[in-house]
Amino acid sequence: MKKSILITGVTSGIGKAIAEELLLDSNIQLFGIGRDRTKIQHLINNNVNFTFINFDLFQIDKVEGLFKEEFNDIKFSGFIHCAGIEETLPISLYTPEKVRSIFQINVFSAIELLRFLSKKKHSLDGASFILMSSVMGELGQAGKVGYCSSKAALLGVVKSLALELSKRVIRVNAVLPGIVNTPLTEKLFEQLDEENVRKIKSMHPIGIGEVSDVVGILMYLLSDKSKWVTGQNFKIDGGYSIQ
Numbered sequence: 044m045k046k047s048i049l050i051t052g053v054t055s056g057i058g059k060a061i062a063e064e065l066l067l068d069s070n071i072q073l074f075g076i077g078r079d080r081t082k083i084q085h086l087i088n089n090n091v092n093f094t095f096i097n098f099d100l101f102q103i104d105k106v107e108g109l110f111k112e113e114f115n116d117i118k119f120s121g122f123i124h125c126a127g128i129e130e131t132l133p134i135s136l137y138t139p140e141k142v143r144s145i146f147q148i149n150v151f152s153a154i155e156l157l158r159f160l161s162k163k164k165h166s167l168d169g170a171s172f173i174l175m176s177s178v179m180g181e182l183g184q185a186g187k188v189g190y191c192s193s194k195a196a197l198l199g200v201v202k203s204l205a206l207e208l209s210k211r212v213i214r215v216n217a218v219l220p221g222i223v224n225t226p227l228t229e230k231l232f233e234q235l236d237e238e239n240v241r242k243i244k245s246m247h248p249i250g251i252g253e254v255s256d257v258v259g260i261l262m263y264l265l266s267d268k269s270k271w272v273t274g275q276n277f278k279i280d281g282g283y284s285i286q
């Protein structure tokens with residue numbers, strides 16, 4: 044039987060990279076949530092094992108309908124929440140609306156998807172759920188009150204849910220990357236001057252990462268090789284956090 048895996052943020056960066064890797068395995072049926080399908084049109088066109096779902100994660104109230112309409116007969120064995128947004132702002136500009144919008148995508152949509160994924164109807168015992176946090180979930184950086192707090196919140200979700208779902212041997216873990224070269228990082232670097240970009244890069248002792256550097260840990264956590272691993276935070280950051 045094919046393994047069904049669900050990924051959010053499938054159209055870009057880390058989500059797209061893990062999707063490309065998973066689609067090499069014909070035993071995997073991949074479901075990917077995103078908005079802009081044009082960014083991965085080649086993956087959609089060339090893979091019969093891939094179903095793209097155009098869904099805006101701001102619409103949390105529509106997640107129930109998503110499971111009824113798209114995933115009614117599917118029991119997932121893996122889930123990776125890669126969708127995420129970032130905004131760098133001084134606290135004086137972090138209005139409740141801005142904080143809510145970051146939490147909506149980074150945290151609340153994940154919890155709502157997990158609410159349905161945790162049901163026996165929608166997941167197999169022994170499944171693996173992975174939430175993409177960030178080193179910023181444990182460390183601080185100026186201008187990142189919304190982002191850091193959202194990524195820290197995911198670590199709480201992971202620990203609590205790992206305990207709650209342990210009776211079904213469903214594992215829940217977080218991956219915490221340092222700076223990885225993706226469109227999200229490009230946007231961040233555009234907001235900074237050259238000196239600050241150089242400084243951020245130099246804070247990663249073995250350099251900033253590429254998406255391929257994050258794929259390995261995700262494959263490990265999805266696989267049975269990690270069947271005794273749950274409730275953990277995996278930093279993968281080129282040494283950023285050891286200083």
Ligand SMILES: NC(=O)c1ccc[n+]([C@@H]2O[C@H](COP(=O)([O-])OP(=O)(O)OC[C@H]3O[C@@H](n4cnc5c(N)ncnc54)[C@H](OP(=O)(O)O)[C@@H]3O)[C@@H](O)[C@H]2O)c1
Nearest residue numbers: 052054055056057077078079100126127177222223225227
């Ligand atoms: N890159 C890094 O340096 C880094 C470091 C630490 C942690 N992370 C985390 O890793 C994850 C992936 O990052 P990335 O760099 O690969 O980001 P990215 O290239 O900017 O991709 C973000 C993804 O999120 C999706 N998304 C955003 N808003 C959405 C919405 N309202 N509804 C549905 N999907 C939405 C985007 O889909 P559409 O474009 O189709 O809307 C896109 O697929 C994020 O959670 C990020 O916080 C990244």
